[in-house]
Amino acid sequence: MRRSLSIGRKVKDPNLMSDKGSLVDSFGRVAAKLRISVTDRCNFQCNFCMPVHPVWLPHDEILSFEEITRLSTIFAKMGINKIRLSGGEPTMRKDVEKLVRMLVGVPGIESVNMTTNGFQLVDKAAVLKENGLRGVTVSLHTLKSDRFDEITATRNNFDRVLDGIKKAKEVGLKMKINCVVIKGYNKDEIIDLARLAYEEEITMRFIEFMPFDGKRLWGFERVFGGEGIVREISREYPLSKLSREHGSTAEIYAFTGESKGKIGVITSITAPFCGDCDRVRLKADGKVVPCLFGSEEFDIRPLLRRGDSDKKLEEFVKKSFFQKSSGVETMLKEQVPLMHIRPMYTIGG
Secondary structure (H helix, E strand, C coil): CCCCCCCCCCCCCHHHHHHHCCCECCCCCECCEEEEECCCCCCCCCCCCCCCCCCCCCHHHCCCHHHHHHHHHHHHHCCCCEEEEECCCHHHCCCHHHHHHHHHCCCCCCEEEEEECCCCHHHHHHHHHHCCCCEEEEECCCCCHHHHHHHHCCCCCHHHHHHHHHHHHHCCCEEEEEEEEECCCCHHHHHHHHHHHHHHCCEEEEEECCCCCCCCCCCHHHECCHHHHHHHHHHHCCEEECCCCCCCCCEEEEECCCCCCEEEEECCCCCCCHHHCCEEEECCCCEEECCCCCCCCEECHHHHHCCCCHHHHHHHHHHHHHCCCCCHHHHHHCCCCCCCCCCHHHCCC
16 A cells, blocks of 8 residues: 655755646646635534534635636646635635636636535536536535534535535546545445445545544544555455556556446555655635645735736746645655644635
């Protein structure tokens, strides 16, 4: 399972990296994927995402669709070709399908996908598909309705989410399911979730617990590693490892049986993949976040709203991304304490 990727030698002058690509950090990693949080609000309150009393962003601090599209166009000119919308919960943003259509029309963008809790897919899957959304990744951390209520701090929404997954498949959206695995929480459901992937022929991705939980419950003792996940599933469903795509967060396995479903394992803690990370994030309030595990955030909203040119915005993005940290792999190697960084609902993963 170990797949840590070597970080390149750091340079201090961004001009020395100009031959590496348009949007490049000091280690030579080139950005190709943009993850956009369109809102910090969510109708669920999962323990490992949101605090008990979240403080929402004021509406006037959240980027408009036009501002998001303008920035996405600038990112695309620097080599970004894939966009993923997240939240909070992105379907809580009114008329989010209009934003999908706007982003699909940006020159250079090859795909727009979404990460969602699935609650609104029964109503929105078709219109999202019609406006150009390619696929959805649904966060589903249990197949037990009572545990679902406990995790999400809601009542009687489990069946609605399952219906939403079914609807998304029916309208032709590519489907993935994300499950954060936590010892003492939902580790006992790994086989059941793998069975869902096998029977429904979808991709089920298991994610190691990371220090972004809203209630600050994270600790190494609660992490169940990718090797253990694969080992457990293989006892019931033999797996065949597939080639890893450049920049992919997941190791993907195919079932050796007749099912076309797949298993993904995201080993952010036990086997990080920082060496070829090609992602950059944009928060709902306009802060550019080069690294999920880094504390650095660069606020581009003031430049947008005072009317700065595209050229100045591009320069700001380049300087911000150039400062991307080496990542969690280096932190672990150097035994830097891995503490809580930010609640996941503020950035969307």
